[in-house]
Amino acid sequence: MLLWRYKNSLLCLRTFIRQTAVAGVYGGQTESQSKPYTPRRAVMYVPGNDQKKIQKVTSLDLDCAVLDCEDGVAANKKEEARSTIRRALDECDFGLTECVVRVNSVTSGLMEDDLGEVLGAKRMPDTLMLPKVERPQDIDMFTKRLKEVLQGRQLETRPFLITYVESAMGLMNLRDVFKKTIDLQLKEQLYVLDGVVFGSDDFCADIGATRTADAKELLYARQKIVTCAKAFKLQAIDMVHIDLKDLEGIERQSLEGARMGFTGKQVIHPSHVPIVQRAFSPTQEQVAWAAELVEAFSKHTESGKGAFTFHGKMIDMPSVLQAKNILQLSANIGPTQG
Template sequence: MTSRKLFSTFCNKRLSVNGLNKRSVGCYSTSSAERQYIPRRTVMYVPGHDLKKLRKIPQLNTDCAVLECEDGVALSKKAEARVNICQILEEIDFGPIDCAVRVNSVSSGLIEEDLKIILSAKKLPQTVLIPKVDNIDELNYFTDIMKREINRRKETNYRPYLITFIESGQAVMNMVDIIKTGLRFSEEGVYLLDGVVFGSDDFCADIGATRTSEAGELIYARQKIVMTAKAFRLQAIDMVSIDIKDQESLERQSLEGARMGYTGKQIIHPSQIDTVNTAFTPSHDKVEWATQLLDAFNTHHQSGQGAFTFRGSMIDMPLVLQARNILQLVKNIQRKQ
């Protein structure tokens, strides 16, 4: 077979889904149904016990607002946080913001009460976040509670997006099994596993590492987590930057995470939103490059000319797929706005 025919055959196999590769951002799917891609460039935690902060969410430009039951809420405030979250879910129109709730971990002993109260609310969150998932037993336990509490709501077909946290050495080692288990429950219709979050500070504590602004101590875990998440076509949310006054470090970390392949970053303060959103949004030059490359690709592919050069570089399929990913991400972001 000639190189031209090989290139053409490869293109047809990789670009056969309505003109868009399922590997592209926004087009991944379980075998049961396509999932709408929800941009989560910024994943911001808002403490559930603070009604004043919760009511400010619609004014924020964050992609995902996490109503917090876990680390951001003191043990003495957990019950208050649950009640407040139920109230806010009914009271606020979140508009284009992904409304999420982070419950406590299985190991905390608080998750059952969290889900019992929050899933009894008149309106429910679009996304549920479960922290500190170290093994499949914990995900099984969480899922059993989810099933039970959802089944109590006989009038609804509630099926939230699910995002799990990797926050320990054990979790990193068990990540593939955890994801496979989550995808199996997704097929069963309990929820839709949609992403993975890297909980860097708990991870450092677990392995005895010293946290630095350069994050060199986390390079292996960061790369392992994003690679594994993307292998299963899931979103990957990068570590939090805890120094809210250090915008330079925040920008550096955000751009680095975006280059690694992360789709977004955790944030803890409104002052971090614009910096992170910008870092995880393709630049004008990048969008222009992707648009022109795909125009050139389509012209050459339709004419049967095979491989071609663009701006002095030989173009192969990984670059074509990268261009498609960029334009699909921009489309998803625009749809949110």
């Protein structure tokens, strides 16, 4: 009976989330538009100039496919990547997978051409990713160019925008970058800020750190990014695990990231996708616990009594909020086994 009740609760929550996805609860969205919460457990990069890989990614059980114009594409293949991505947007069926385009950075001198070509497609990407954001002025320049490209175009829904932290300066200015982006979001109505990605390799190079297996050298940066993202109700995407053969390592690092509060992780190989998505998903046991706790809390509230215990533990509001978060996530992605 309890199992049926929590499954029914998930269906109700899914409907509620899709109807209220922009009420300031999810993704930093602050005004009404009909967009659901978008899970990004595994965020996989695909070189924009590789048509075969783009086609292959559409067949994967993947949350988020990033068609890349930036680091995944050689300098002499940038133009090819733009035109290939433009065709893919109109010709490929990505199904439930979020279709994302990562343009080059503002300072690269390539972003303008990326946006001009890619957004010439009939279909808009679901999300745009802007790498190497260091200052609020970068968002000003990006927004100005996006406005020029979209001039006169009627958008059914605005794309999400996800920025990157890849340097010490970007980390120190993250709060101001978010504030500027949200200000421009409300003013220009061109995008909806929805998350931030930690570009760990560029960050390490910038601060002169050496990458290690346990990534202790990145602990401060990861924690600050998560904290700042959650303060603005944004998703936080964790670093890439660069050892393709170390499946145990990526599972360990993914579980660690999930415990820290990250909502997903970058991946660069299809074999990593199921491992990462499982790590960032609630288990059936967790969902059952959450549903039972929320039900117990509801009955307790109706009774008007004081503090209560659940499974031998005193319950406070943070515990209830954690349970509700588990149910809300499961409503979008479903529980996993174990």
